[in-house]
Amino acid sequence: MGNDLGGGAGKANLEVFAQTLLSMALQNKDVLVVTSDSRGSGHLKGFAARLPDQIVEVGVAEQDLVAIAAGLASTGKIVYAVSPACFLTARALEQIKNDVCYSDWPVRLVGISAGVSYGPLGSTHHSLHDIAALRAINNCMIIVPADNLETEMAVRAAAGLQHPVYIRFGKRPMPHLHRPGTQFEIGKAIWVMRGSDIAFVATGEVVAQAVDAARTLKAQGIESTVVSMHTIRPLDTQALLAAASSCKAMITVEEHSIAGGLGEACAAVLMQSGIHMPFRIMGLPDEETVVGSQLEIFEHYGLSGPRLAQTALELLNGRG
Amino acid sequence: MGSVALSDRQLRIKSIQYRLKILKYIKMANAGHTGGSLSCIDILNVLYNRILRVSPQTFGHPDRDRYIQSKGHSVEALYVVLADRGFFGESELETLCRYMSRLAGHPTRKVPGIEHNTGALGHGLAFAVGVALTGKKDGRAYRVFVLLGDGELDEGSNWEAMMAASHYGLDNLIAIVDRNMLQITGPTEQVCRLEPLADKLAAFGWSVRIADGHDIPALTDVLSAVPFEPGRPSAIIARTTKGKGVSFMEYDPSWHHGVPDNQQYEIAQQQLEQLLREAGGGQ
Ligand SMILES: [Mg+2]
Numbered sequence: 001m002g003n004d005l006g007g008g009a010g011k012a013n014l015e016v017f018a019q020t021l022l023s024m025a026l027q028n029k030d031v032l033v034v035t036s037d038s039r040g041s042g043h044l045k046g047f048a049a050r051l052p053d054q055i056v057e058v059g060v061a062e063q064d065l066v067a068i069a070a071g072l073a074s075t076g077k078i079v080y081a082v083s084p085a086c087f088l089t090a091r092a093l094e095q096i097k098n099d100v101c102y103s104d105w106p107v108r109l110v111g112i113s114a115g116v117s118y119g120p121l122g123s124t125h126h127s128l129h130d131i132a133a134l135r136a137i138n139n140c141m142i143i144v145p146a147d148n149l150e151t152e153m154a155v156r157a158a159a160g161l162q163h164p165v166y167i168r169f170g171k172r173p174m175p176h177l178h179r180p181g182t183q184f185e186i187g188k189a190i191w192v193m194r195g196s197d198i199a200f201v202a203t204g205e206v207v208a209q210a211v212d213a214a215r216t217l218k219a220q221g222i223e224s225t226v227v228s229m230h231t232i233r234p235l236d237t238q239a240l241l242a243a244a245s246s247c248k249a250m251i252t253v254e255e256h257s258i259a260g261g262l263g264e265a266c267a268a269v270l271m272q273s274g275i276h277m278p279f280r281i282m283g284l285p286d287e288e289t290v291v292g293s294q295l296e297i298f299e300h301y302g303l304s305g306p307r308l309a310q311t312a313l314e315l316l317n318g319r320g
Numbered sequence: 321m322g323s324v325a326l327s328d329r330q331l332r333i334k335s336i337q338y339r340l341k342i343l344k345y346i347k348m349a350n351a352g353h354t355g356g357s358l359s360c361i362d363i364l365n366v367l368y369n370r371i372l373r374v375s376p377q378t379f380g381h382p383d384r385d386r387y388i389q390s391k392g393h394s395v396e397a398l399y400v401v402l403a404d405r406g407f408f409g410e411s412e413l414e415t416l417c418r419y420m421s422r423l424a425g426h427p428t429r430k431v432p433g434i435e436h437n438t439g440a441l442g443h444g445l446a447f448a449v450g451v452a453l454t455g456k457k458d459g460r461a462y463r464v465f466v467l468l469g470d471g472e473l474d475e476g477s478n479w480e481a482m483m484a485a486s487h488y489g490l491d492n493l494i495a496i497v498d499r500n501m502l503q504i505t506g507p508t509e510q511v512c513r514l515e516p517l518a519d520k521l522a523a524f525g526w527s528v529r530i531a532d533g534h535d536i537p538a539l540t541d542v543l544s545a546v547p548f549e550p551g552r553p554s555a556i557i558a559r560t561t562k563g564k565g566v567s568f569m570e571y572d573p574s575w576h577h578g579v580p581d582n583q584q585y586e587i588a589q590q591q592l593e594q595l596l597r598e599a600g601g602g603q
Binding site: 053064067 | 428443458
């Protein structure tokens with residue numbers, strides 16, 4: 001997908017993650033990555049070849065992955081526990097809850113190929129529950145980077161955290177959404193576009209779809225705000241309220257179940273702030289998710305650029 | 321280690337005093353895991369008074385020995401021993417399970433001396449593998465001791481950790497199984513057969529020894545002999561009796577988290593005080 005904001009096609013966030021991790025680990029031998037037979041899917045074979053002493057392989061055992069990562073973190077290591085998001089946040093949920101969050105060890109939980117990145121593989125491999133599950137667990141930051149810049153900055157920022165964090169992203173190449181040098185701060189949303197008609201508050205790989213929708217709408221004279229809400233917890237309520245007050249309607253967009261995700265988090269903030277506006281949560285509905293590529297699934301559930309533009313028009317015309 | 325070495329006799333006396341305190345504070349809280357605390361207290365006694373290189377002054381030092389109580393429900397035994405070793409004041413034990421107390425019904429890092437929050441079963445060993453891995457990577461001399469319940473071994477996550485521990489040759493890791501043959505429903509062998517436990521642990525690459533989990537010299541010998549083999553994690557199957565020391569609690573699963581009523585408490589106290597007199601530590 002072309003994009004005139006930051007300039008052109010980028011890499012997969014997954015690849016940027018792996019490169020960033022390697023460059024950090026080369027500088028600091030206390031940076032460790034723990035994998036559960038997931039170094040291939042995590043693009044970490046190069047890391048393993050360069051720094052064999054800084055990768056801990058536990059086999060296909062996500063519970064072990066997370067608890068061992070907590071143990072390593074307790075000794076001062078800077079640990080990234082890497083596994084497909086679908087397994088990491090379901091199979092090892094109790095380890096995340098107790099060994100990481102409750103015990104407050106600063107493990108960087110990295111859910112790769114998140115959302116419907118593994119779309120063709122069926123629901124076993126989809127992670128549409130992870131944000132909801134972790135939002136309900138105390139002491140876990142949640143970051144969903146949208147593009148390469150956000151990914152690199154999130155992975156670097158995570159190294160300095162004293163508390164647990166979950167970062168999730170996919171494996172399809174992403175367009176650059178931000179100009180180089182754009183500031184990234186955990187908990188501070190990034191404004192991608194500013195407009196006064198419709199506000200898209202999006203997170204992760206569908207931010208690009210919202211940008212695409214905004215471009216389509218602009219051709220019809222409709223101005224959009226697009227906010228990349230890369231940190232879902234703590235939510236940037238200030239940015240959310242600013243986006244709400246600057247536009248006539250709001251659409252939240254996420255590659256996640258509608259239940260318990262970004263949209264519901266935003267709705268709760270708006271309602272409790274006394275803000276009532278045309279509002280729509282776009283995500284995956286409560287049904288068995290169809291099989292298909294990530295983009296086909298986006299299109300099917302209204303998360304593609306064209307379908308988001310259509311939803312915006314309906315909402316602005318009072319037919320939403 | 322204690323500044324003054326305690327004799328076997330002194331440790332036997334301590335064990336009985338610990339049992340009295342466990343019951344006292346469980347009775348005061350009207351909550352607690354009585355049977356398991358009485359079953360593992362001799363192990364904790366030997367660990368904290370003879371084996372572990374950790375003290376309130378060195379807790380937090382990167383080279384300290386670690387003790388991780390994976391069977392978190394037997395926390396009363398741990399609290400009583402930590403208080404006795406000076407990690408926190410004994411009077412705080414009176415707050416066990418009370419509103420806003422640090423002393424929750426399962427261990428947390430809020431309590432001085434506690435390394436990791438446990439309570440859900442099947443977590444401590446894998447966490448300990450991570451701690452032991454750093455010891456190996458960084459060439460540190462500390463050991464990591466983990467106490468597991470036998471019922472706890474039903475959790476598959478333990479066996480994931482067993483595999484990883486032997487795969488990485490963690491001879492700085494010692495798992496102690498409190499083999500009291502009971503879990504909450506009843507005998508472990510009826511609930512979901514665990515035997516042949518030693519063979520299973522050995523098949524997973526661990527070096528295994530069996531010891532009397534209530535015998536101070538035997539526990540001292542086995543815990544002083546680790547690692548049993550270089551390059552392998554050590555497992556100790558400590559043969560114990562749930563509810564040990566109080567006749568009507570012994571080997572009765574209903575005391576898993578039973579709290580004695582006033583009359584039962586009085587009898588239990590009398591029995592333990594009798595044992596104390598026999599051990600030469602009576603008042
Ligand atoms: Mg038992």
